[in-house]
Amino acid sequence: MSLMLPPESPAARSVVGVADDLFAALRGESAVLPPAESVVLVLVDGLGAIALRGHAGHARTLTAAMAKKDVAHSVFPTTTAAALTSLLTGAWPGEHGLVGYRVLDRSRDVLVNQLTGWGADGLDPLTWQAAPTVFERARADGHPSFAMGVAAYAHSGFTRATLRGADFVAARTPAERVEAAYDLAARHPGAFVYCYLPEVDKAGHKHGVDSPQWIAALEEIDAALALRVPPGVGVLVTSDHGMLDVPVHRQVVLEAEHLEGVRHVGGEPRMLHVYVEPDADAATITDRWRRDLEGLADVGTRAEAVTAGLFGPTVTESAAARIGDVLVVARGNGAIYDGTAADQRGRGMIGQHGGLTPEERQVPLIRLGAFGR
Template sequence: MSFMLPSASPSARSVVGVADDLFSALRGESALLPPADSVVLVVVDGLGAISLRGHAGHARALTTGMAKKDVAYSVFPSTTAAALTSIVTGVWPGEHGLVGYRVLDPARDVLVNQLSGWETDGIDPLTWQAAPTIFERAGRRGHESFAVGYAGYAHSGFTKATLRGAEFVAATTAESRIEAAYELAHSHPGSLVYCYLPEVDKAGHKYGIASSEWVAALEDVDAALSTRVPPGVGVVVTSDHGMVDVAPSRQVVLDETHLEGIRHVGGEPRMLHAYLEPDADAVAVTARWRADLEGVADVVTREEAVRAGLFGPTVTAPAASRIGDVLAIARASWAVYDGTAADQRGRGMVGQHGALTAEERQVPVVRLGAFSR
């Protein structure tokens, strides 16, 4: 099978380098950003560049002065666990190892949730995600780091895996988180501050990006970002991924016939990882999925995906062991579900992500404060 990635310029910016750009600006060494006394990285979860531009009238703080080039490409899969980890470590999923939403732990032959299942699924955040974070690297250079988010995230396994090296500061609303981030940057010269805003993503999953609820969440985040940035503080606002709305008529449900020879189905509906039974005929299963999902998803083997560079230029042995034997990457606005799974709540989600469309992969990179043009 010939598999071709969606086109992107070889010089296109990636979210993988955004945090390092800020840290370089803090040291006065960035080729992209002017020097700053302190820096703030704001991640608006789930905010794609295409959907942002389509709703520019509801996001004037974010889009006023936003140039055509103020975009970056998310990683694959375009999902929170993989992309947020790439943003804060500066490496691709093939290196940090978070290669999907739910993936196989081959040592125990069980699926684990890499976003919210660290405690319940028994994953050690210090070994499962071994890449150093930007905050750890900043600390070694004598710079303080802070992470601002919901109090409930402070001690989660995902926080320990991705934000280690930063002092966690809790705040409730988007506005209070931005205010706290700016105040930390102002009162701690030379610091690196991370601020996480999940409101847009939550509204998108529940109601879709075409909904009034999603627009309201965008307006709230934009209002928070209209807060005056303190002098000398450089701010970059970006996202981990965008999303597409999936209608019920675009849901494809796999039954036992489709899943013959498959031991586990991981990932998420727009990017499934299929892990085969030890005695399964991999060629036959791949051929069957290509026939079953023709026009709905691109079906590739692990080897094809790695060779195509989907998970980045380097794929470590631990990361490779977590990638499915067969992957189903949804096209357009389709989603593919394991109909045999006990939990079918995911079929109620409207906004989804994980695949390779421009709506999912293109994210904004907006400069504020000392970084403004």
């Protein structure tokens, strides 16, 4: 089966347009948001709309403010490197170039980690991700620009790639980050403030959605967002992607015979970028993987993915070079692993994302403060 996006409503909103909506609200020109003196974008990493509604009793602040239509769609792949960058640049993965978790740097023939491996993998954040950030745009328009986050991320390569232009402010707990974000927005009229909350994503990866740890993280974030929003401040709460649990019996492990002609396996277990050997035929490998993974995954070529618009309406030459020759998207709640890889620690991860299920693609888009209904 060729790769294609699942059908969705023509009115469906994308996380790519969230920043433009906020800038329009600052100008008093938004068609979807009321005017605001300052804006706060709260990003709850890994919180899908379906999971949130399924745990409404543990998130009463968020679900009480969430209307039925308060949903947006993430980008493809539904992974932090791609989706968070789209939120913070207003560009599709095919434009900003972060098209997956691990991708091939063809100039050096090495896989690089686009989330945590910038320094170790020798990536320059200013050139590898060259799209202007929302913070650079805000500064250029005369808006104070701030990013609330975790201290450990303050100087990371991913931060330099996606938060450049913002004054980074660290705080330890979700409540402290939200309170500081609201205070910055109130004290700096016209400000664009970003507040990052990674706790749900971390708990989901380690323990799974619906685990006591995941629920506790959701409750902590919901309590933080119950804080009164200062007058004139518009708050939009969203996520980069959702998540689902992958049980052990849904793990597909590829052994050496499956990987004949394959030079590198990148991406992540729910969406593999497969790079073939220079003398191998990508079409032949695609056909073989379709047979081997029939019913377990959708398999397609780079050209099919680009034509189908999976990475957005435009794919730059540099972004296209990072996309796998063959793409493999796990169906249902499965995941696909390279059984020949030396590091198998990823097989212990319970909550995962990267694919095209509604659980991964649908994210909340909740309005608080001056944006509230």
